[in-house]
Amino acid sequence: MAIQSLQVTPLHPTFGAEVAGVDFTQPISPELYAEIRKVVDKYGVVVFRNTQLTDEAHIEFSRYFGDLDDVTPYQQAGRIHRLKYKELFDAGNIDPKTGDVAAMTDATVIGNKGNALFHVDSSFNARRAGHSLLVAHVLPPPGTGGATEYGDSRTAYDDLPQDLKDRIEPLVGNHSLFHSRKTAMPEYFKDLDVESLPMSKHKLVQTHEASGRKNLYIASYIHHLDGVSREESDELLAQLREHIHKPKYRLTIPWEQPTDMIIWDNTCVLHRATGGSYEGKFPRDMRRTTVKDMSSTRYGLNGEGADWRVGMP
Ligand code: OGA
Ligand code: MN
Numbered sequence: 399m400a401i402q403s404l405q406v407t408p409l410h411p412t413f414g415a416e417v418a419g420v421d422f423t424q425p426i427s428p429e430l431y432a433e434i435r436k437v438v439d440k441y442g443v444v445v446f447r448n449t450q451l452t453d454e455a456h457i458e459f460s461r462y463f464g465d466l467d468d469v470t471p472y473q474q475a476g477r478i479h480r481l482k483y484k485e486l487f488d489a490g491n492i493d494p495k496t497g498d499v500a501a502m503t504d505a506t507v508i509g510n511k512g513n514a515l516f517h518v519d520s521s522f523n524a525r526r527a528g529h530s531l532l533v534a535h536v537l538p539p540p541g542t543g544g545a546t547e548y549g550d551s552r553t554a555y556d557d558l559p560q561d562l563k564d565r566i567e568p569l570v571g572n573h574s575l576f577h578s579r580k581t582a583m584p585e586y587f588k589d590l591d592v593e594s595l596p597m598s599k600h601k602l603v604q605t606h607e608a609s610g611r612k613n614l615y616i617a618s619y620i621h622h623l624d625g626v627s628r629e630e631s632d633e634l635l636a637q638l639r640e641h642i643h644k645p646k647y648r649l650t651i652p653w654e655q656p657t658d659m660i661i662w663d664n665t666c667v668l669h670r671a672t673g674g675s676y677e678g679k680f681p682r683d684m685r686r687t688t689v690k691d692m693s694s695t696r697y698g699l700n701g702e703g704a705d706w707r708v709g710m711p
Contacts (some may be wrong), residue, residue, distance in 0.1 A: 404433055408441070410649040413550040413667065415441040422449040422459065422659075431462040438529070439608035442667040443548045445651055446659045449533070453685065456533050456659070457485050460687035463529045467520060467688040471709030477505060481685060489513065489532060489684040491677065502678045505711045508586065512578040513671040515618035516549050516643060518664040519688055522575040522598050522619050524704035527664045528691035534653045536683035543674010544682050545652040546660060548667050551613040552606060554642040558614075563603070566614075566634065569626065570699055572597040573619040575708050581618060592621060596708055599624065600698035606666040607693045613666050614642055642668065665691060 405418040417437055420430065438444050451459070460466055468484035469477070480494035491507055493500035500506040520527035538544050555563075574597045580587040602623060604615045616638050623631040650672065651660060662669055676682060690696065697704050 404437060406437055406441075409445075409651070410550070412553040412647075413442045414444070414548060414649045414651070416445045416447070418447070420446060420449075422446070422451050422455060426459055426462070428462075431459075435462075438661055438663060442550065442552070443649070443651070443660065443662040443669070446661075448655055449657045449659045451533055451657055451659060453481070453483055453486060456531065456685070457483060457687055460485070460529075460531050460689060463531075463689040464692040465690040467523075467527065467690050467707075471707040472509075472711070473709070475709035476711040477509060477709070485687055487686040487688055489671075489686050490536070490682050492681055492683055499679060499681050507678075508579075508583065509711060510671070511582040512575075512618060514673055515578060515582055516547075516639075516668040516670045517578060517617040517619060518615070518668055519686075520664070520707075521571075521573040521600060521615070521617050522578075522596075523707045524598055524698075524700040525696050526598070526600055526691045526698060527688050528693065528696070529661060529663050529689040530686050531659060531661045531689075532684055532686040533659045534656050534684055536681045537653050537656060538674070538676030538680035538682050542676035542680060543672060544676055545650050545672045545674075546669060547672050548649045548651065548662065548669050549642055550647045550649070551615070551642060551668055552609070552611045552666050554644075554647045555603065555612050555614040558641070566638070567603050569602040569634075570599050570624040571602050571615065571617075571620040572599055572622050572624065573617065574598075574621045575619060575710055577621040578618040579710060596706070597621060598698060598700055598708075601695070604665065604695060606663070607695075608663070609666065611666070614638060615665070616642060617668060665693060
């Protein structure tokens with residue numbers, strides 16, 4: 399069987415690409431998956447336009463990347479799941495009770511508020527996430543925002559001075575979903591005692607096994623670093639975040655039409671929702687599969703086989 403040829407268009411000098419030439423309405427062969435995977439490994443974030451993917455085909459294709467995570471921990475914490483499948487994370491702004499745009503005070507919106515901070519998905523779980531595959535279902539009108547922005551954590555790491563690289567090499571990040579929510583909405587979560595809640599430990603400097611390149615595994619979820627004093631941890635995190643958030647490491651990808659899909663590798667890029675004037679006004683229905691990390695460092699320092707997960711409504 400002939401392999402469809404992929405047309406790869408880079409979107410930024412150091413990462414990100416758009417790929418054309420894949421027909422997602424047909425079953426994707428293992429050979430074609432292998433071709434797609436090479437592009438994802440190299441570029442870290444890859445967009446496919448107008449895929450026509452259904453929920454079922456989206457989930458089926460995602461299984462090539464590894465074990466799929468699901469929303470059970472969020473449901474257990476009281477979140478109502480609007481979508482048919484547990485493997486679909488709801489990254490949109492639809493109120494599950496009414497089907498309309500959720501009020502800015504609704505749990506759906508509050509739950510996704512932290513997405514505006516540069517993060518990697520599910521680093522707060524014992525086993526971190528590998529790839530995320532986000533598919534647009536309903537998009538707000540053009541010009542009202544809703545693009546997703548990415549950060550190149552491999553190149554940002556490469557560019558650090560050697561003495562800083564040496565200093566951060568042994569450090570371990572403590573990741574907390576609650577910390578990110580509180581950072582995004584300090585007033586709303588003012589009584590939340592983040593330090594009394596579970597944190598997951600992952601090394602700050604990681605090797606991205608698929609490319610062999612190192613990267614800075616820093617995300618909004620990191621509450622503090624082990625291996626240095628709390629004061630030094632705060633300083634280092636601020637310094638590293640300031641570095642990685644520089645415009646030259648960023649790439650904004652607009653969503654053009656329903657069924658556009660963006661695949662990113664959480665173990666080598668950061669991402670964030672950019673918001674916009676559509677918020678609270680127009681529906682934005684975005685559905686994501688999240689693949690559990692399949693690399694040798696998937697459990698971080700949480701213990702081999704540890705698979706506890708954290709949820710919040
Ligand atoms: C996500 C996410 C950003 C967006 O789905 O993990 O962070 O733009 N989404 O919706
Ligand atoms: Mn995310």
